[in-house]
Amino acid sequence: MPKEKFTILESTCVPLPLENVDTDQIIPARFLSATSREGFGDNLFRDWRYTKSGEKNSDFVLNNSRFEGKVLVAGKNFGSGSSREHAVWAIFDYGFRAVVSSFFADIFMNNSLNNGLLPIVIPADLLSNLQDLIRKDPGSKVHIDLANQTFTIVPTGESVAFSINPYKKECMLGGLDDIDFLLAIKDQIISYEENKKRV
Amino acid sequence: MATEKNHTNLEAKTLYDKIWDSHVVRSIAGGPDVLYIDRHYIHEVTSPQAFNGLKERGISVFRPGNTLATADHNIPTRDQHLPIRDELSRNQVTRLSENCSKYGIELFGLNHSKNGIVHVIGPELGFTLPGMTIVCGDSHTSTHGAFGTIAFGIGTSEVEMVLAAQCIIQPKSKKMRISINGLPGKGVTSKDIIMYVISEITTGGATGYFVEFSGQAIRSLSMEARMTICNMSIEMGARGGVIAPDETTFNYLRKIPSIRGIDDIEAAIDKWKTLSTDEGAKFDRELVFEASDINPMITYGTNPGMGMSVDEAIPMAEKNSSEASPSFLKSLNYMGFKPGMSLLGHPVDYVFIGSCTNGRIEDFRAFAGIIKGRKKSDNVTALIVPGSKLVEEQMAAEGLIEIYTAAGFEVRQPGCSSCLAMNEDKIPQGKYAVSTSNRNFEGRQGPGSRTMLASPLTAAAAAITGRISDPREFL
Numbered sequence: 001m002p003k004e005k006f007t008i009l010e011s012t013c014v015p016l017p018l019e020n021v022d023t024d025q026i027i028p029a030r031f032l033s034a035t036s037r038e039g040f041g042d043n044l045f046r047d048w049r050y051t052k053s054g055e056k057n058s059d060f061v062l063n064n065s066r067f068e069g070k071v072l073v074a075g076k077n078f079g080s081g082s083s084r085e086h087a088v089w090a091i092f093d094y095g096f097r098a099v100v101s102s103f104f105a106d107i108f109m110n111n112s113l114n115n116g117l118l119p120i121v122i123p124a125d126l127l128s129n130l131q132d133l134i135r136k137d138p139g140s141k142v143h144i145d146l147a148n149q150t151f152t153i154v155p156t157g158e159s160v161a162f163s164i165n166p167y168k169k170e171c172m173l174g175g176l177d178d179i180d181f182l183l184a185i186k187d188q189i190i191s192y193e194e195n196k197k198r199v
Numbered sequence: 200m201a202t203e204k205n206h207t208n209l210e211a212k213t214l215y216d217k218i219w220d221s222h223v224v225r226s227i228a229g230g231p232d233v234l235y236i237d238r239h240y241i242h243e244v245t246s247p248q249a250f251n252g253l254k255e256r257g258i259s260v261f262r263p264g265n266t267l268a269t270a271d272h273n274i275p276t277r278d279q280h281l282p283i284r285d286e287l288s289r290n291q292v293t294r295l296s297e298n299c300s301k302y303g304i305e306l307f308g309l310n311h312s313k314n315g316i317v318h319v320i321g322p323e324l325g326f327t328l329p330g331m332t333i334v335c336g337d338s339h340t341s342t343h344g345a346f347g348t349i350a351f352g353i354g355t356s357e358v359e360m361v362l363a364a365q366c367i368i369q370p371k372s373k374k375m376r377i378s379i380n381g382l383p384g385k386g387v388t389s390k391d392i393i394m395y396v397i398s399e400i401t402t403g404g405a406t407g408y409f410v411e412f413s414g415q416a417i418r419s420l421s422m423e424a425r426m427t428i429c430n431m432s433i434e435m436g437a438r439g440g441v442i443a444p445d446e447t448t449f450n451y452l453r454k455i456p457s458i459r460g461i462d463d464i465e466a467a468i469d470k471w472k473t474l475s476t477d478e479g480a481k482f483d484r485e486l487v488f489e490a491s492d493i494n495p496m497i498t499y500g501t502n503p504g505m506g507m508s509v510d511e512a513i514p515m516a517e518k519n520s521s522e523a524s525p526s527f528l529k530s531l532n533y534m535g536f537k538p539g540m541s542l543l544g545h546p547v548d549y550v551f552i553g554s555c556t557n558g559r560i561e562d563f564r565a566f567a568g569i570i571k572g573r574k575k576s577d578n579v580t581a582l583i584v585p586g587s588k589l590v591e592e593q594m595a596a597e598g599l600i601e602i603y604t605a606a607g608f609e610v611r612q613p614g615c616s617s618c619l620a621m622n623e624d625k626i627p628q629g630k631y632a633v634s635t636s637n638r639n640f641e642g643r644q645g646p647g648s649r650t651m652l653a654s655p656l657t658a659a660a661a662a663i664t665g666r667i668s669d670p671r672e673f674l
Binding site: 001017018019020022024025028029030032033034035036037047052075076077080081082083084085086088103104105106107110111114115165166167168178179181182183185186188189192193196 | 224225227228229230231233235244245247248251252255256258261272273285287288290291294336337338340351352353354355356357359360363364365366368369370372402403406407433436438502504524525526529619620621628638640641642643646647
């Protein structure tokens, strides 16, 4: 089944410079009882975004009207902990299409790539400069070119190459789906099973 | 302290390589592998959207016999015979039952005589076997690595892939070996060993790696204790953890009354004996620790890497850093702690023993060893939650339930419970819990809850005294 394609994204950013942000913060467990993929964006970062009494917490970046955009600029080790894909659904549903960090937790990275949310790893010093730049000038944009695997900070012109595995890159560029791929090679899977039985 | 080793033999293979390579259906040029999955566990929370996907595509489950299901994450731990009160949770559990019966998947659901936490029942029922590839939509799937398997958590999109085609598409991880030399001292459990390692290498220290655990300390551990080690390998970011099978593994499997698909256990064991890392095989990173450096551990912050010996003071900053970062201070502030503070004697409101980390029979025996003949502290609310019905039965058979009751503890029914507090077992706002689970994230055990991770022994000492205490004083 086709998915949203990702080719080029130019956008302002939302900065979240905390380290080790785990998926329990992205979407707390008490919101995991749904049986569909939709609507998780409302509870993205729920316990940071709202106070105990349910008011918006004005200190939290998502409630700060200075910052908006489709790119979340996170701190190192983003997405650690639980494998809940709901974390990625929440980020995507809220409107982000890329997350930038100096490194991501493994499962979060896979889940992102499986949902059309592009995780981009950039060097720690560049990440820190980018955080500072966005704080100073929230209008600063970044330019992401997936086909050429480049990440550019528009106002400064700084550009770095990012890596992505070639298969996932093709999937994201074409909006292709893993299950269609697996169903297409079912004969190979069956012959693997038969070989294994013989051994 | 860790030391790094470096010697290689290019033809030799690691255990991880052996299992992975024998499960590759096909490699995608320059990209990931299509990996065949032998065993797939599912539960109520991360599977419904995957089944929806199958329905939308109009396809069925490819190999229903390779998938097993349980309800564990959001079920209550009291009055399990009654309908689940929370509507959304009830709906999820019902959906799991419907999906399992529709697609012919075996379900160990609520009120089944063998129900329990997915990572507790898989091994105890003989579904987790050496050499397998095992996945589940739950990060603590790494637990099963204790049997010499490649086991790791996946997202719901991948759950759907396994249901549709019995495969996932993933690149191979880098390889790390962590050796623990020598034998642990009195009061030092496998929970302390793994918490120590995580505190040394940090919560992201093994990200990108699959870790093999070895060394005398690991070899000395029971299967239950090994599962605790592999369970928490995800807490240092590792894809998974694996321990080569040995006589301890084989004896555990010999005791399981019947193992599906295995007619001759001794013939199977002969095959499983080849599952070890070859001499001189290359790891991308090797770390060596000394068991004698390890004490009973406790966490003071909001990730599992923020751990220390129970009798130490909270450090002034993160490891390898002279100045506390905003993240470090935010974490201590959440916990209501300050750098340099000692936690011994700090009041405790709740104690939780259970979860896929420490919800097995050995854990309840250890806890019972300390509370026997003593009384629960009046200011402590305790949640005693067996990992499965079989664990609960065994507790009864060994007389442990009487010990708990006599000491003022109520033993509840099995489930994930307060580990992630999807059910009613929540730690209230601002309260301190000593928990034998695996994560001390902000709000993990309920909004505003403050979790301190520890072993069953340290939890028992806290439950008796109402304060953070050194369990060695009670042994």
